[in-house]
Amino acid sequence: MEIFSEIYSCYYQVLHHLLCRKTPLTIEDIRQEICREGFEESLIAIIPKLENGTWNLFEKDGNIYRSKLGSSFSMPLSNLEKSYLKALLSDPRIGLFLDQLQLDSLNEMLDSAIPLWKQEQFYYYDKFTDSDPYTDETYRNNFRTLLSAQKQKRYVDIDYTAPRGNRVHHHYVPARLEYSVKNDKFRLLAWKQTKHGKMKLETLNLSRMQHVNSINKILTSPPDLNAMIKNSYYADPLRLHIINKRNALERAMLHFANYEKNTTKVDENIYECLIYYNKNMETELLIEVMSFGPMLKIMGNDRFLQNFKKRLKQQKDIIYNQQK
């Protein structure tokens, strides 16, 4: 079983889509498809092969290309893919998507497949222990209602227990379901209409939802989610200096790899790293930076720096007062 195989190549994928088109294609149609699905320089590799007939998969009629294939087939699954599916059947989250009947059907079709991995072969040593209740029926129903509403851009009525224990009730349109690997929890990114009629983005924990009901109302023109998230980032990023001792550079680069960042070398042993973040990420980022101790030095922004210094000051005072 190989992952790095030509059968998964981008060129195969582009050709597959071209060959399965029911209508004849012009060279311009082909070019557009390659630009959409291929790599930046795929055009110069693929077009000559089609034009000179080396990849003899089209009937050429002047400027018109017709697929020689008789069917519009899906690529059959490889052993690698079957083994992958088989492994997923043992994942506790699969029940959020498939019911028992579907799981049984899939299991039967994958009877001879060997799972690509077993759950017990992996050990997540720093994952939090309060995972979401994936087998709970209410949780599963809520998840499925949200999933369906997200795809239809449908409003939902959510009855929610806020962190302080109070119950709140609001209408939202699900934008994305966000899973945290560290917390092993789902959260909902949802749009909510403000009093002024504008849409704002909120984050809700799925495990805190008591009831979720679909409403017969569709959001016709949803806002641009990524633009909203990007606009929420502080204009002034976190500016860190990494002192490359105790392998700190490599550790920090990997640790912060899931943030948008930009790193430059300042000095032989000092690197500057800019990290872009918003208010929701602030506390978590502060804790992450703190975990590095003196290997990271915060240069800005001022807000982050002051929060950090405040924690340090509290720490110094707490020990000082105790010694007194």
Added chain:
Amino acid sequence: MSNFQELVKNFSKTREYVRDFFVYGFKTRNEFKMKSPRTYDNERRRLESWLAPFIRKDYISRGSNISLAIDSSLLDTNPLFQVWKTKSFTDNDIVLHFLILDLLWDGHSLTAEEITDRLLSRREILFDIQTVRRKCNAYAKEGIIDKKKVGKRVIFSLDNRLALWLTSHENALDALAFYQMAGCFGIVGHLLTEQLNYRNQTFRVKHNFFVHTLEEEILLDLLEAMNHKRFVNLTIKSSKRDLTNTITCIPLQIFTSTRSGRRFLCAYTERNSRFTCFRLDTIKSVVSLEISQMYEDLLEKLNRNRKYLWGVSFEGTERHHLDRLTMTLKIDASTEHYILERLKHEGRGGAVTKIAENTYQYEIKVFDCNEMLPWVRTFTGRILSLKCTAKSVERRFYQDLQKMYQIYQIDENSLYDL
């Protein structure tokens, strides 16, 4: 540059370059000392081609560098999956791929000879039988088509039930859309969703380390060896020094950190009779060897030991068997209950006890308390005391605090100036 090819034969070189550009992103052409400038130029051009929307170029005094600007909170897929789709192939490979699958798709069972004949009669393309047979055998080995012997004839057929079942069940496609982002071997889920013409527009994943995908083929070899309970030879390139060495060990489990972005192989090395963890990104190749007779015993022993592991180290700096760390914290339980929750959910089995009003003690025994320091530091501002039977850990904690007070110029009376 005249012979530049967008696709590549080998993944291992690609893996190193992508990792360097993605994880570091500050190295200039001159800092890639291991390879010739020509190799660097070609690799950089490929990367720019594969990952065009994510490439950022910066011009600095020492030259220009490229990096990958990837913000995982804005993406519905992992852009690094692209690098898996870059394997080169021959003209015959791609043409036969489509022609053979097309012939077999509607349920025909055919021999290699019959396939060759039909390619000529129906598609007017001439191939020699050996080439067709070789391709059919390769696809049968990959599981894409079935191979059966009926009498003296070897026939090939295609079972499309599974692909059709998946295409007709949207919730199964949703599951794939989720797992391509959130599970191991996400690349396989991604390839499946592409094959089935489905695209994730529903799920985002937080705390996801996209760079892990580069290790998936190494992981595949390790799991294969683990499934067969085999010894392996690992070729390891040190991340700190540029040294390569070979280690023989018994692979037992994959240890993953959801915080630091590191993944490890936990293995048993017979030479020093110890469990050891090797970072997956440092493993360059895996060669399976003979079956280990003590595999089950070792797994059981590892399971027994795991409760004393904080991270991946089985021995502390002071070489005690176990060390005890005790942290006393100031927590106002009425307003800071989330701190107690953190101790419970993140404390890996450590005992939390209320010892006075607003004062809690966390205590744990582990092999290597040094590994705990990054987590301990996250409670800065609340730590009344830290005690550890490994005195070097205690010293490092307080020394690091002093250093930070100096760096940020913190003195006792300045709180209200902040």
